Amino acid sequence: MAQDMLLYWGSGSAPCWRVMIALEEKQLQGYNHKLLSFDKMEHKSPEVLNLNPRGQLPTFKHGDNIVNESYAACLYLETQFKSQGNQLIPDSPAEMALMYQRMFEGLTLNEKINAVIYYEYFVPEAERLDSVLKRNKDALASELKLWEGYLQKLGTESCMAGQHFSLADVTIFPNVANLFRYGLSAERYPRLAEYHTLLKERPSIIASWPPHWQENPKGQDTLNDV
Amino acid sequence: MAQDMLLYWGSGSAPCWRVMIALEEKQLQGYNHKLLSFDKMEHKSPEVLNLNPRGQLPTFKHGDNIVNESYAACLYLETQFKSQGNQLIPDSPAEMALMYQRMFEGLTLNEKINAVIYYEYFVPEAERLDSVLKRNKDALASELKLWEGYLQKLGTESCMAGQHFSLADVTIFPNVANLFRYGLSAERYPRLAEYHTLLKERPSIIASWPPHWQENPKGQDTLNDV
Structure with a gap:
């Protein structure tokens, strides 16, 4: 069933990883895919632009x-695959x-x-200001405190929106994994760290783990002071 | 049925307008609502923060x-109201x-x-650069050309994702309305202008039109050179 699917993806990209987790959860293994290199600008290649005028990854086609x-x-x-694999949108209105x-x-x-980890990528050198990067880090710290509170309220061993793994996890887990790869302190953000530890053992996440992270488990320490 | 709903909103905010269009389309008129003032910082008031720790509008509660x-x-x-009012997600997989x-x-x-119309709001005065605003305008022009192409391909009198009004319109129309309010050229963007003209007569959109736009139909001309 997944043979009529095609995914162009880049390793470590949170948006790509989301789609790959969803495909695993819906038991759609066996889809066609091609790993492209952002460094080589392959996301701007004609085969991608033909399907995606934005020249971005993921680029995904089903039929x-x-x-x-x-x-x-x-x-x-x-x-489209509601009754296949794991249900990712809960039925209960509250959930x-x-x-x-x-x-x-x-x-x-x-x-x-x-805005923090790609600051240098987004902002040309002549326009960079330490004060802006500092403000972006402060804004990220405030944001992370919100999420600590959300997880705290849900109790231990919880997923992002309650006891059941859902699209909230599919979409947010890759961001959380990036946080810790970039050096976020597990001591300062214990609930996010617990969430990260819990979900990284989930089969769909193991199966889709970015290959270059396996070779190179530690990223830069950009976030160790957040 | 809508009496167990409460919306805090601000006039002219695209995110608020989206929710109000959706409520109209789903025949949920009669919901409780309160118009708040961004200028008076009422979105940071305790009654909003109690439901929304981000202190943003819309803030929406159903039960x-x-x-x-x-x-x-x-x-x-x-x-939640799939069979009530207009269906906003099409059944056909392609649509x-x-x-x-x-x-x-x-x-x-x-x-x-x-990034263009709120540039001065987002960026402190000491950090503003004409070159950045110019780059943001160029990026917006490229973006708008994509949308012109999308609408061109769909043919005249089309909604954003085909013949049927859908969540794509609910979410995107308020942005398009903002474009023309801020002076976008209907001559340079004829398909977006046609779309704007077509949809602004839709009952859900008339019913939810920002009240301060009615008093003051023309905004600033920030986008007339885009």
Whole structure:
């Protein structure tokens, strides 16, 4: 069933990883895929641009349906394969409300992480200011305290929106994994660290773990003072 | 049915407007609501912070379920009231794929609009650079050309993801309305202008039109050179 799917992806990209976790959870192993290199600018190659005018990864196709945005692909896969694999949107209105709420707050988390770890990538050298990077780090610290509180309230061994693994985890876990790869302190953020430890043993996450992280488990220490 | 709903909102805010359009489309008129002033910082008032630790609008509650993120609220309302009012997620896989894809590309459109029209709000005076604002405007122009192409491909009188009004329109129309309010040229962006003209007559959009826009139909001309 997954043979009519094609994914172009980059290793370590949170958006790509989201789609790969969703594919694993929905038992869609066996999809066609091609690992591309951001460093070699392969995401701007004609084969990607042909499906994705933005030249971004992931680029994902199911039959003739193109769904490149990671959140879009996750929602599409869950809806199209609702009864296959693990259910990723809870039926209960209260759980569903919390799941959607956290899932979309995850976009703010993503943005605040990127504003620190990719600061030099996004901002040309002549425009960089230590004061801005410091402000971005402070904003990330405030953001992370919110998430610590959310997890605290849910209790130990909880997923992001309650007891069940959901699209909130599919979309947010790659961001949390990035935080710790970039040196976030497990002592200062114990609930996020516990969440990271719990979910990294999940089969869908092990199966989709970024290959260059396996070769090179430790990233830069950009976040060790956040 | 809508009496167990409460919306805190601000006039002209695209995220608030999305939720209000969704409520109209799902025939949920009669919900409780309170118009707050961003200028008076009422979005940071205790009654909002009590439901929304981010102190942002919209802040939305249905019974005990709190769903503040605008995309989350739209998805939640469509799922909880699937058979009520207008169906906002198409059944056909191809239409659904396009709808989710456009809906989430809409977040990039939103970001690129905000990087121009709210540049002075987001960036402290001492850090502002004409070169950055110029780059943001160029990025917005490239983004808008993508959307012109999308609408061109769909043909005249089309909604954002095909013939049917969907969550792609609920989420993106407020951004398009902002573009023209801030002076975007209908001559340079004729398909976006046509889309704007078509949808602004839709009852859900008329009913939720920002009240301060009615008093003051023309905004600043920030985008007239984009």
